[in-house]
Amino acid sequence: MSQTALELKNVCKLYGPHAARSLERYRATGRLGPGSSMGVWEVSLTIPRGKTSVLMGLSGSGKSTLLRLLNGLHQPTAGSIRVGGTELSTLKRQQLVRLRRKTFSGMVFQGFALLPHRTALGNVAFGLELQRVKKRERLARAHTALELVGLGGHEHRYPRDLSGGMQQRLGLARALTLEGDILLMDEPFSALDPITRRELQAELLRLQERVQKTIVLVTHDMEEALKLGDQIALLKEGRVQQVGTPEEIVSRPANAYVAAFVAGVDRAALLTASSIMAAPTLAEHPARQHPAHEHWVSPETSLADVLRITSQNTATLSVLSAEGQLLGTITPQNVLAALAANPPNTQLKRSL
Numbered sequence: 001m002s003q004t005a006l007e008l009k010n011v012c013k014l015y016g017p018h019a020a021r022s023l024e025r026y027r028a029t030g031r032l033g034p035g036s037s038m039g040v041w042e043v044s045l046t047i048p049r050g051k052t053s054v055l056m057g058l059s060g061s062g063k064s065t066l067l068r069l070l071n072g073l074h075q076p077t078a079g080s081i082r083v084g085g086t087e088l089s090t091l092k093r094q095q096l097v098r099l100r101r102k103t104f105s106g107m108v109f110q111g112f113a114l115l116p117h118r119t120a121l122g123n124v125a126f127g128l129e130l131q132r133v134k135k136r137e138r139l140a141r142a143h144t145a146l147e148l149v150g151l152g153g154h155e156h157r158y159p160r161d162l163s164g165g166m167q168q169r170l171g172l173a174r175a176l177t178l179e180g181d182i183l184l185m186d187e188p189f190s191a192l193d194p195i196t197r198r199e200l201q202a203e204l205l206r207l208q209e210r211v212q213k214t215i216v217l218v219t220h221d222m223e224e225a226l227k228l229g230d231q232i233a234l235l236k237e238g239r240v241q242q243v244g245t246p247e248e249i250v251s252r253p254a255n256a257y258v259a260a261f262v263a264g265v266d267r268a269a270l271l272t273a274s275s276i277m278a279a280p281t282l283a284e285h286p287a288r289q290h291p292a293h294e295h296w297v298s299p300e301t302s303l304a305d306v307l308r309i310t311s312q313n314t315a316t317l318s319v320l321s322a323e324g325q326l327l328g329t330i331t332p333q334n335v336l337a338a339l340a341a342n343p344p345n346t347q348l349k350r351s352l
C-alpha cells in the first residue's frame with residue numbers, strides 16, 4: 001500500500017458565483033471579483049498514511065475548506081485531489097459517496113455531537129450502523145472501543161449521565177472505531193476547558209499509537225499542532241506557508257510569519273540533539289567508529305537534556321547513532337545558539 005493517503009496538487013477553491021471565471025481573473029489581476037471569496041490557493045500537500053497531519057492557521061485561513069475538499073464535500077475550483085490514488089474529480093456522485101463511506105471515518109467536529117437518546121454503547125455503534133456493519137460485529141467493536149478509552153463498565157449510561165471529559169472520550173471512541181483509514185477532525189478540542197483538552201490530546205496520542213489511522217486534524221492552536229502533529233501545514237489566507245515536522249517548523253521557520261507563530265514555543269522540549277549538532281569534522285570522520293569525545297548522546301536526546309548535561313560538563317558532546325557511528329558534535333556554543341533563537345522571557349509552558 002502506498003505511503004501516501006492523500007495528495008493535493010495546486011488546489012484552489014474560490015467561493016461565490018462563477019468561481020472558474022473568478023479564478024482566471026484572480027490569476028490575471030490578483031483581485032477577487034465581487035461576491036467571490038478566497039478559500040484556499042495553490043495548495044500542494046501530501047498527507048502520509050497512518051500519521052497525524054495538522055492543518056494549522058488563524059481563523060479564516062482556509063483550514064476547514066481544505067478539510068472539506070479532502071473528502072469531496074467541496075469541489076476544487078482548480079487542481080487535483082487524489083485519495084489513495086483515485087482522482088476525486090473523476091468520480092460520479094454515487095462513487096464518491098461509496099469512497100467516503102469506505103475510506104473515511106467521517107468528520108469529527110467540536111463537541112463530537114453525541115446522540116442523547118442512545119447509550120454510550122449505542123453512540124459508538126451508531127457510526128458503524130451507518131457504515132452497515134452487522135449488529136453482532138458492531139456491538140463487539142463498540143465494546144472494545146469503550147474499553148480502549150477507559151469507559152468499560154459505562155456501556156449502558158446515557159451521555160447526560162457522563163462527565164464532560166467522559167463524553168469527549170466517548171466521541172473519540174466513536175470516531176476511532178469507524179471503518180475507513182482516514183479520520184478528519186475539525187477543531188475537535190477547541191471548545192474544551194484546558195485540562196479536559198490536554199487529557200483528550202493525550203488520549204488521542206495514545207489511541208493513535210494503536211490504531212494508526214491517517215488523521216487530518218485542524219487547529220488554530222500552535223501548541224496543540226506541535227503536540228499532535230507528525231506533520232504540520234501552516235496556512236495563511238488560503239496559502240500554505242510551510243509544511244514540516246514540528247521540529248522543522250520550530251527550528252527552521254520558512255518565513256517571518258511562521259517565525260512569529262513559533263516565537264513562544266519552548267524549544268528546549270521540542271528540539272533534539274540531531275537538529276542542533278554540527279557536522280563532524282574531517283578528523284572525526286563518521287567512518288571512525290570510536291570518536292574521541294567521551295561524552296555522547298543519541299540523536300533523539302532533547303535539547304533540555306543536552307542543556308542539563310552541558311551545564312554539568314562543558315566538554316564537546318558526540319552524537320552517536322544506535323550503531324555507534326558519529327553523526328555530529330555539540331559544543332556549548334551550539335547549545336547556546338539553539339536557545340538564543342528563543343525570544344527573551346519565553347515561558348517554558350509546553351508540557352509534554
Ligand SMILES: Nc1ncnc2c1ncn2[C@@H]1O[C@H](COP(=O)(O)OP(=O)(O)O)[C@@H](O)[C@H]1O
Pocket residue numbers: 015016037038039057058059060061062063064065066
Ligand atoms: N460557504 C462559504 N461561502 C463563502 N465563503 C466561505 C465559505 N466558507 C468559507 N468561506 C471563506 O473562506 C475562507 C476560509 O474559510 P475557512 O476554510 O472556514 O477557514 P478556517 O477553517 O481556517 O477558519 C474565509 O475567508 C471564509 O470567509
Ligand SMILES: [Mg+2]
Pocket residue numbers: 063064065186
Ligand atoms: Mg474552520
